[in-house]
Amino acid sequence: MAISFLLDGKRIDLDTVDPTGSVLDFLRTQLRRTGTKEGCAEGDCGACTVLVGTLEASDRVQWRALNSCIQFLPMLHGKALMTVESLAHDGVPNPLQACMAANGSSQCGFCTPGFVMSLHGRAIGATGCELPVEDVIAGNLCRCTGYGPILEAAQEVSVLAQNDAAVIAQLAEIEGGAASGEWEGRRWFAPRSADALASLCREYPNATLVAGATDVGLWITKGLKALETAIFIGDIAELATIEATDEALFLGANVRHADAHAALAQLHPDLGELWRRFAALQIRNAGTIGGNIANGSPIGDGPPALIALGAQLKLRSTEGTRTLPLEDFFLDYGKQDLREGEFVAGVRIPRPASGTVIHIAKLSRRFDSDISAVCGAFALTLEKGDVACARVAFGGMAATPRRAAACEAALVGQPFTQETMALAASALREDFTPLDDVRGSADYRLAAGGNLLHRLWLRAQGNSVAVLDLEALDG
Numbered sequence: 001m002a003i004s005f006l007l008d009g010k011r012i013d014l015d016t017v018d019p020t021g022s023v024l025d026f027l028r029t030q031l032r033r034t035g036t037k038e039g040c041a042e043g044d045c046g047a048c049t050v051l052v053g054t055l056e057a058s059d060r061v062q063w064r065a066l067n068s069c070i071q072f073l074p075m076l077h078g079k080a081l082m083t084v085e086s087l088a089h090d091g092v093p094n095p096l097q098a099c100m101a102a103n104g105s106s107q108c109g110f111c112t113p114g115f116v117m118s119l120h121g122r123a124i125g126a127t128g129c130e131l132p133v134e135d136v137i138a139g140n141l142c143r144c145t146g147y148g149p150i151l152e153a154a155q156e157v158s159v160l161a162q163n164d165a166a167v168i169a170q171l172a173e174i175e176g177g178a179a180s181g182e183w184e185g186r187r188w189f190a191p192r193s194a195d196a197l198a199s200l201c202r203e204y205p206n207a208t209l210v211a212g213a214t215d216v217g218l219w220i221t222k223g224l225k226a227l228e229t230a231i232f233i234g235d236i237a238e239l240a241t242i243e244a245t246d247e248a249l250f251l252g253a254n255v256r257h258a259d260a261h262a263a264l265a266q267l268h269p270d271l272g273e274l275w276r277r278f279a280a281l282q283i284r285n286a287g288t289i290g291g292n293i294a295n296g297s298p299i300g301d302g303p304p305a306l307i308a309l310g311a312q313l314k315l316r317s318t319e320g321t322r323t324l325p326l327e328d329f330f331l332d333y334g335k336q337d338l339r340e341g342e343f344v345a346g347v348r349i350p351r352p353a354s355g356t357v358i359h360i361a362k363l364s365r366r367f368d369s370d371i372s373a374v375c376g377a378f379a380l381t382l383e384k385g386d387v388a389c390a391r392v393a394f395g396g397m398a399a400t401p402r403r404a405a406a407c408e409a410a411l412v413g414q415p416f417t418q419e420t421m422a423l424a425a426s427a428l429r430e431d432f433t434p435l436d437d438v439r440g441s442a443d444y445r446l447a448a449g450g451n452l453l454h455r456l457w458l459r460a461q462g463n464s465v466a467v468l469d470l471e472a473l474d475g
């Protein structure tokens, strides 16, 4: 058997699957469950939202809202699936659906199933249900109704009972261990331990690792790429540990952004805000810390913040583990310091020492669910009014996430004053020659980077009025 999963309490066993067939296509074309819609096929619009439940601690199902357009079938193995068709019984809509209909929360209805699933997840305690409702639906776009009637329905039906007893028993029966298969000459594996992954990486050094598929999914749906060998790593539990000590926070590579959020917010409030604005809940429920680092994107949000905080990256292979400063991992555009057979195992983020002034900010064209134009991160250690140590890192300024050496040099040993900040801001022009692109011009990026240094200084003075003025200018 290649994969087994539950759909509305019914077990579905598939002997063979296309490893890059999407859950959305399977629902619509094989099962004729056409309630789940395709809007963008790239994780942006939420029309394809479904709920996926995982058995946790053998007595609890944790549901998550996910974009089925960029979830691949092997990722469903051992899990429970709920679609919009799961909610009504005998033609009677569930209370949330009834409330949305009564409130006029739908016009063309294309987006509606996705909103219903996100809000149903919130009502049954899915991951992220504690967030403000606006954050829960930030990944669902509606072009015609306007959000007012949708939000009203959400407030009226904010809790629904969910009895998972039968699902728990059935999931326990499905052998959720390693799975593998072949499809039209393409191989895939889904190991369940880091050792098994290391062996597979040695055997298939050119295989594509797939964790949450929020990047890889688009290579398929938009890039029409075929993966010759795919290794699905997202269910290796030992790579999903979160360990918080007095000295540091360790996040395993497989920790989902949604699960990392609280621990990061506890490390520093700016990290909490950065992760709140990381994509939208469906993407944060799937995307991993390891994937965000390993993809080497110049506009990824995690790396600049973690570099500024002095994070160390842990890499693993059959040869053992090695650790390196996160900034050294990014060699050039699309080129990371990942040796043959190696994978990202996790990242260790030291707790900031007292006396460290920190500011981390994402600037993007849209507040919600958008990629950064610039992501700036600053950690300055002050001693007797001088900057003793400076770590400044940016995303969106160069071909990789990078530290700003000239800017740091302009800070270290200087008094922590507005004048020093202005000189350090000018030094950014020595560090970076940013691109002009759709997200921002080179001049905008350099000016914005400098403004963030100014904002750090204002915040350190407790000048909240001036900071608010600056934030209004950021848009």
Ligand SMILES: Cc1cc2nc3c(=O)[nH]c(=O)nc-3n(C[C@H](O)[C@H](O)[C@H](O)COP(=O)(O)OP(=O)(O)OC[C@H]3O[C@@H](n4cnc5c(N)ncnc54)[C@H](O)[C@@H]3O)c2cc1C
Pocket (backbone or CB within 6 Å): 042, 043, 044, 208, 209, 210, 211, 212, 213, 214, 215, 216, 217, 218, 233, 253, 254, 277, 278, 279, 280, 283, 286, 287, 288, 289, 290, 291, 292, 293, 294, 295, 299, 300, 301, 302, 342, 343, 344, 345, 369, 370, 371, 372
């Ligand atoms: C709509 C949308 C919005 C987004 N918004 C943001 C945003 O606001 N900020 C942001 O930073 N990113 C954003 N992203 C990008 C993406 O969600 C993140 O980079 C995410 O963390 C990738 O993780 P993943 O597990 O989904 O990676 P995958 O897609 O599974 O993999 C990405 C890459 O990493 C490799 N890989 C994965 N895990 C490992 C590992 N352990 N070891 C070695 N290689 C590995 C894969 O082979 C692949 O090359 C967005 C994406 C989408 C689709």
Ligand code: FES
Pocket (backbone or CB within 6 Å): 037, 038, 039, 040, 041, 042, 043, 044, 045, 046, 047, 048, 049, 067, 068, 069, 070
């Ligand atoms: S179809 Fe738009 S997020 Fe999946």
Ligand code: FES
Pocket (backbone or CB within 6 Å): 105, 106, 107, 108, 109, 110, 111, 112, 141, 142, 143, 144, 145
């Ligand atoms: S009701 Fe038409 S897009 Fe939302």
